[in-house]
Amino acid sequence: MFRIVLPVFVALAIAIAGGAWSVRYALDRGFGMETLTVGSWRAYPDLGTPNASAYARATVGRRGELPLGRAEGLAFLASSDDIGAALERNCTYRIAGEMPIARFWTLYAVDPSMTPLPPIGIRPAALQSSAVLHEADGAVAVTASPNPSQGNWLPLSGSGRMILVFGLYDTPIASSTEISRVVLPRVSKLGCE
């Protein structure tokens, strides 16, 4: 009796636990989705479109998001810096370089559940293109740090992991023809507290 029940039980347990875990793992890692990677930035242009894969469809349902349409814009996410280390809320980062073509852009920091970081005083942990200092050649340098810094300061607070979101609005990048030659600023770590 036992010799029959045990193998059946083992097979069922592996199937159910393994199946559920593997779906969760795949969705957490963004597996099986059309990904556009530029430096440390990632975007999922097909997310929420009719072309989306089964993984992208499941991700939309699970996260409870309504992804931006192509005519609206495209959001790039960075969860690591240019050498691959995870972004931390108590570190200082320099986000600098040429900005892509868009009517305007926003840059903000969120926690892993996609909730924006709290503001410091009246300064939100968010910047947008018309309210930042641009250099003569159009490039922009932003310092994301828990400490006030000169120039464009993105105030960070708290501790733990964070994700930087770079939202491009009304941009030709979102339409697939331009997607291969996208320039985005580099994210480099300057130090930690």
Added chain:
Amino acid sequence: MTRLLYAMLIGVVGAGVVHAIVLLLLPNYSERDAWARLSANADFYRFTRMSGEGAPPVIRGVDPFFDAVACRFDLSEGVVHVQAAGHVPFWSVSVYDRRGQNIYSLNDRAQTLGDLDLVLVTPAQMIELRKDVPKEFEKSVFVEADVGQGIVTVRSFVPDATWKKAVADYLDQARCAPR
């Protein structure tokens, strides 16, 4: 022992089957998806805020520089007229099906007539409407969406705090009405 190894092998194959089933069923049975969250907040044909200050957001991942509203509709009950009048720095509209798949989007540059004025129709309703376009739809952009139920969103950019009230007022008067 051989029997146990054999069982484990079957388990791994079974895990693959379960993986595929869960993946395909997840969008249909998610209780946390955008539709479920919006249903808890507002009835059909009512624009409701996607993120609120202080309160936890209804829809996650909305840009903090944006004020955005969403409305659930059902095309099987007739066409839907989406309107918003006024001047804001940027607005964009997206139409989603019930599962949150984006079907159509446009922004303020695309609608050269000025104010946001969309009519969502199914292909069958479009054929009917072409015969005799009602006066109120003369300036409207027709969007064919072959879906039953769906969600339409209007997002508007808030460059700084001085725009907050103007943008909120703009979205407050946005209408999404069945015809």
